[in-house]
Amino acid sequence: MSLPEITGHQSAASVGSKTGAFSLPTSATLSIAELKATAKKIRRHIITMIGKAGSGHPGGSLSAVEIVTALYFRVLRHRVADPCWPARDRFILSKGHAAPLLYAVLAECGYIPLADLSSLRQLDSRLQGHTDCLLVPGIEMSAGALGQGLSFGIGVSLAGRLNSLDYRVYVLLGDGECDEGQVWEAAMATAHFKLDNLTVIVDNNGIQLDGWNRDIMNLEPFARKWDSFGWHVIEVDGHDFAQLIDAFGRARQVKGQPTVVIAHTVKGKGVSFMENNVDYHGKAPSAAEMEKALKELA
Ligand SMILES: Cc1ncc(C[n+]2csc(CCOP(=O)(O)OP(=O)(O)O)c2C)c(N)n1
Ligand SMILES: [Mg+2]
Numbered sequence: 086m087s088l089p090e091i092t093g094h095q096s097a098a099s100v101g102s103k104t105g106a107f108s109l110p111t112s113a114t115l116s117i118a119e120l121k122a123t124a125k126k127i128r129r130h131i132i133t134m135i136g137k138a139g140s141g142h143p144g145g146s147l148s149a150v151e152i153v154t155a156l157y158f159r160v161l162r163h164r165v166a167d168p169c170w171p172a173r174d175r176f177i178l179s180k181g182h183a184a185p186l187l188y189a190v191l192a193e194c195g196y197i198p199l200a201d202l203s204s205l206r207q208l209d210s211r212l213q214g215h216t217d218c219l220l221v222p223g224i225e226m227s228a229g230a231l232g233q234g235l236s237f238g239i240g241v242s243l244a245g246r247l248n249s250l251d252y253r254v255y256v257l258l259g260d261g262e263c264d265e266g267q268v269w270e271a272a273m274a275t276a277h278f279k280l281d282n283l284t285v286i287v288d289n290n291g292i293q294l295d296g297w298n299r300d301i302m303n304l305e306p307f308a309r310k311w312d313s314f315g316w317h318v319i320e321v322d323g324h325d326f327a328q329l330i331d332a333f334g335r336a337r338q339v340k341g342q343p344t345v346v347i348a349h350t351v352k353g354k355g356v357s358f359m360e361n362n363v364d365y366h367g368k369a370p371s372a373a374e375m376e377k378a379l380k381e382l383a
Pocket of ligand 2: 145288291292
């Protein structure tokens with residue numbers, strides 16, 4: 086499948102319908118049912134890629150599937166044939182270990198061939214374990230060291246303002262990543278500069294590398310923290326496409342402050358034995374586990 090050009094946004098009013106405020110090519114206006122089918126395909130890619138590579142991060146890739154699928158297939162203004170188009174909306178994956186998810190979405194969009202997915206983490210492959218923006222078209226920021234995506238996003242957002250470009254900036258953070266002080270320095274700066282063209286999404290799956298956030302570093306009251314830093318806060322079920330699309334539509338209407346969408350998700354979502362299982366933060370499925378997972382995702 087290839088998407089030649091995606092040049093519009095959904096308005097909040099058009100959630101669940103195919104009539105956006107802008108004219109969108111069919112490929113970018115997938116129905117909720119089509120988005121769900123795409124999400125399942127993406128999950129299958131993630132399992133297959135990581136299983137074949139023998140290493141990688143399935144848990145935090147699976148938890149953010151609906152978030153990234155909704156963005157690329159309903160929300161972002163982008164052109165597959167022109168990945169550096171100056172007016173494109175920017176998606177910044179700050180939690181760079183979820184690279185398999187982004188690679189799978191970029192491949193389903195047509196930025197890279199689907200066949201390339203089988204090269205994940207191979208020597209000389211451009212699909213390394215963490216994202217490299219110099220190697221893969223469509224990737225905005227090289228990532229892997231957590232905590233930097235929002236700071237980078239602020240620069241991109243300010244550049245848009247300076248250049249009078251109306252693109253929007255979306256930054257995906259992990260919840261464990263929010264243990265990093267840099268995230269909160271950046272959160273303070275985003276509100277200070279009133280960057281209402283920037284939206285953060287937190288993949289709030291409750292788990293980080295080796296345990297539950299509530300045991301390692303309690304983030305609560307999380308929504309109130311963002312609110313007190315000057316952000317407009319929206320909380321959604323991060324696996325519900327209608328809620329996600331609605332939230333992105335509402336974020337566009339907010340003026341004078343940035344928006345954070347706290348997306349409540351399940352780490353390992355879609356594969357029974359990976360769900361809420363910290364073991365699969367950074368472990369590949371065995372051949373038998375891969376078969377079981379793919380059966381569940383059939
Ligand atoms: C600066 C930095 N410190 C530590 C790590 C190692 N690390 C990789 S993933 C991870 C946990 C991240 O948790 P979270 O943000 O909740 O990610 P998710 O649950 O979405 O996988 C850690 C500590 C890193 N990549 N970068
Ligand atoms: Mg997490």
